[in-house]
Amino acid sequence: MHLSTIPLLRCPATGGPLSLIEPPDSEWIETGTLRSIRSGATFAIRDGMAHIYVDDQRWAPKAQEARGWVQMARDLGFYHHGDEDLRLPYFGAPPWIDIARQFDILLDIAEPGPGTRVLDLGAGRGWAAHCFARRGCQAFAVDICDDAQIGLGRARAMMAQSQLRFDTFIADGENLPFANDSFDFVFSAAALHHATDLQNCLSRLPAYYALVGAGSRGTSPASTTRPTKPNCYKSQTPRASWPMA
Known part of the structure; x- marks a missing residue:
């Protein structure tokens, strides 16, 4: 950091x-x-x-979900992988072809560059924050999973490859650890449907300026199946839930 x-x-x-x-x-x-x-x-x-983050009853389901992502990756056989993910979103295979196209549209609209301070909310492995950092932005990535393979810990490998550094945080996206007016815009890709109280989450975001998202048909265990175009979210994203045994 x-x-x-x-x-x-x-x-x-x-x-x-x-x-x-x-x-x-x-x-x-x-x-x-x-x-x-x-x-x-x-x-x-x-x-x-x-x-x-505050390790309380509000954090507990998020920690459980983070463990579930790791277990799902192990169960489905994609936990151990090569370095192809370091190229995200330009992976060249579904669903990343659509995600990359939408992300490029977003970049054309938002025009982030040197001096832009960007928050990547629900960052996953941190690929979007990495892309913003490569454009000269001051990038911040927030997620609930710190796993070194399929969580935000993977951002460390991205930074090593590109010799760029951006800030990564394990934190609650519904209780962000930043001062108001910290960011020029907030980016989120296929993450809002994971909020336990989305209305509360969205009500906090105006203090962080515009929320810009690039969504696509999801393959996550808790994703909406409706593809979206890059947009400023003005209403609730459909929530899907999944049991964490």
Whole structure:
């Protein structure tokens, strides 16, 4: 995580600022601890990724879903894979052909570039944040799963390949750990239907400016099956649920 990101961070419990306990020795923080100035609660930074969430009953189903994604990948045999995913969304196979086309349309509309601060909400492996970083944006990726193969931990391999760094966070998309007015726009791809309270989630997003999404026919265990074009979401996304044993 970049040291310069800390002033943007807020405690998800109190809304107050966070500080870094250990004195940094560089602009990039690989390992450390963030502390809430108001409550004293601490949040770990591991492998450059900040884990900023409140481990309570609201987080429990999200943690369960994160474990379910990993288990599903193992059960279906795609947990262990090569480096093809480092090219996402330009993978050249369904459903990524459609996703890449829609993503390119979004880039033409939004024109993100140097100086643009972008939040990738429900980032998965972080491919969109990686693309924004390659365009010179200050990119932030938020997800609930930190797995190194199919979660946001995979962003580490993307950064190593491109020699670019962007900030990654394990956090609750319905209780984001950022100050208001932190972003120029928020990007979300096939993620809003995972919200436990979507109306509440959307009500918080105006403080983060426009939510821009690129959706496609989903293959996730909790995805809508209705393809969408890049748009600014103005109403609820259909929610689908799945049991987590």
